[in-house]
Amino acid sequence: MTNTYKYPRPAITVDCVVFGYDGNELNILLIKRGIEPFVDCWALPGGFVRHDETIDEAAKRELLEETFVKNIYLEQLYTFGDLYRDPRERVISVSYFALVRQEEFQIKASTDANEVAWFKVQNTPALAFDHENILEMALKRLKNKVRYEPIGFELLPPKFPFSALEQLYESIIGKPLDRRNFRNKFQKMGLLTKLSEKQEKVAHKRGFLYQFDSDKYEQLKKDGFEFAI
Amino acid sequence: MTNTYKYPRPAITVDCVVFGYDGNELNILLIKRGIEPFVDCWALPGGFVRHDETIDEAAKRELLEETFVKNIYLEQLYTFGDLYRDPRERVISVSYFALVRQEEFQIKASTDANEVAWFKVQNTPALAFDHENILEMALKRLKNKVRYEPIGFELLPPKFPFSALEQLYESIIGKPLDRRNFRNKFQKMGLLTKLSEKQEKVAHKRGFLYQFDSDKYEQLKKDGFEFAI
DNA sequence: TATCTTTGCGTAATATATACACAAAGACAG
DNA sequence: CTGTCTTTGTGTATATATTACGCAAAGATA
Incomplete structure (x- = not known):
């Protein structure tokens, strides 16, 4: 590591894969984007990391804003850093993986003119950016993890x-x-x-x-x- | 995700935990820092992500610069995003985990006036930044991974x-x-x-x-x- | 030629994983 | 109130995997 580099720098976001279980099927929480790019496209909830919060805090905050649920199972999943993930400019996204009790959960009606909805994991729509890759990775992690840690109870x-x-x-x-x-x-x-x-x-x-x-x-x-x- | 945010933005680095095996003990590659902060302190090899390379490419490049070894086992480990990891300014670091055949490896004598050396994993010096946390995580990952994937052969x-x-x-x-x-x-x-x-x-x-x-x-x-x- | 260290192998005992079936509870329909 | 339907609750026998363990042969060295 030499000296601190100059601008331009990539933007940093967090994206959350939120799993819920309705007593019947495994679901995932998605939002419908209200702005370009990918306007009206479904996407993972997430947003920019603020300069005064850690990345974990950013994930918690985004999750709270979207779901009103605290004290959730949340862990970091993977960081996606390809060059053209976002057509606007370079954006590196740290993804998180969350489990919520879908029962306790109140879907917030249209924040920022966004729709929010649960989708069956087996039947998700096309997603914005590289969010399908993120979802795929989260599913793999969930499948592995549920077998050697008692995380199922979080759902x-x-x-x-x-x-x-x-x-x-x-x-x-x-x-x-x-x-x-x-x-x-x-x-x-x-x-x-x-x-x-x-x-x-x-x-x-x-x-x-x-x-x-x-x-x-x-x-x-x-x-x-x-x-x- | 609303609109792209403005500056200041955190800097992004990669840090690599490079494991080697000398036929006897598990070792890790460290460099001695030539500049502040933590000058003369041992640290993980790593550096800033360039604007025209993916984070994986950055890790490969840093590794090549430090070790002259290509086609190495390399995987992303975890992203460290606490606020004061780096005393200069906010730096988010994506860490990677690498396995090299220590035999094939030529230590590059003093790049950028840096010392480079192998240390026994059981006997590492104090490390710069939060690199001890990164190393600890890498060791956990290695211990787990070696049991259910044949990665040992990489060493x-x-x-x-x-x-x-x-x-x-x-x-x-x-x-x-x-x-x-x-x-x-x-x-x-x-x-x-x-x-x-x-x-x-x-x-x-x-x-x-x-x-x-x-x-x-x-x-x-x-x-x-x-x-x- | 004796000594030392490491290689190469197999079996018995134990623990774990799998396959599988039937009776009782309780809601509901008639 | 009786029969039907669905789900609950339980145990055992078999196959498979894991563990524990000892001895003879190779080859270097003194």
């Missing part, structure tokens, strides 16, 4: 029946799991607390609700436990 | 005895492995070609040399094979 409500957990895993991994083996494995891990409450308003036998025990998880990790499914 | 010479492979894995993972189980596992995978050549100039029974068969690996991957050790 579920705090109390859930076992079947919800299984369906979530199936929809992320993309293939069916054996229900009995899945239950056995999870139960042996001891990360789930069985509540006395049951599901309500279901047209069949009601299942018990469970809670993820994050304290227990932290404790087990210290002893070398490795989550895997 | 070894093209022909190596089985013991070299085992020692490499042990020094990366940081604990001893059972020699027989390690061999069995690797041999069952079928990724190694046994050559008719043997080790030379060793004061004990000479072992056969092996080669990593990357074509076979690509082929197996297509059929759903997953490398793991």
Whole structure:
């Protein structure tokens, strides 16, 4: 590293891949752009990094502005730095990967004259810029990560029946799991607390609700436990 | 994303964590800084991203300038964007993670009046900026990655005895492995070609040399094979 | 020729992953 | 209130993978 270089410098943005689960399918949050370039095109929520905030703060802020949800699972994904990602000028984008409980989430009606909507991951529209690449990378990361870290719980409500957990895993991994083996494995891990409450308003036998025990998880990790499914 | 923002903008750098293996220990390449800030302090090789190159190209270029090695294993690691990483002004750094065959490598004597040297990973000096954080992250990534992708071969010479492979894995993972189980596992995978050549100039029974068969690996991957050790 | 170090190999014991089926709960329709 | 439908809840046998472990032969050196 020699001396600080001069202008022109690339602009820096953050883009967030926000995953939600509606109890049925894995969804992703998109906004419809109100301005050029790619006006009226769907895109990942994101924006410029301010000079007085870290990149993580920028991601949190953008997410809050778009989703009104705090204390979300958020991690950095990858940085996209090709030359012509943005037709206006050079823009380097640090992408983030977020998981939200779609239930708790209120879609903000048209910020900056933007539409905001959930799309099924399996059925997304064409996206602005290189956002399809970003989404693809996020999906890969989610699929890998869900198998060796208990991040699935970030997508579920705090109390859930076992079947919800299984369906979530199936929809992320993309293939069916054996229900009995899945239950056995999870139960042996001891990360789930069985509540006395049951599901309500279901047209069949009601299942018990469970809670993820994050304290227990932290404790087990210290002893070398490795989550895997 | 609204409109392109104005100056001031952060500067963008790349920093490379270059791992090498000398047949005995895992090493990392550092340069001694010739200018302020952190003059005379050891640091990761890196530098500013030019306006006409992608960030990957910047990393490759910096690496070539420092190491004279091309066609290296190189992947993006993480982007560091805290406000005061660099005391001069705001600098966002995209870090990369590289593996080189230390044998093939020629250390360039004092570029820009800089010293360049290999350090044992277990015995690194204090580093400039937040480079210790970057190194820590790179080490974690390496330890994880070496277990589920055959990247270890990037550090070894093209022909190596089985013991070299085992020692490499042990020094990366940081604990001893059972020699027989390690061999069995690797041999069952079928990724190694046994050559008719043997080790030379060793004061004990000479072992056969092996080669990593990357074509076979690509082929197996297509059929759903997953490398793991 | 004895000594030293490393190579090269296989099997038994244990743990983990997979495959698989049936009875009970509860809503709803008739 | 009875039958039907769907989902819940559970256990075992089999196959597969992981771990632990010891001994003879090669080759250099003294």
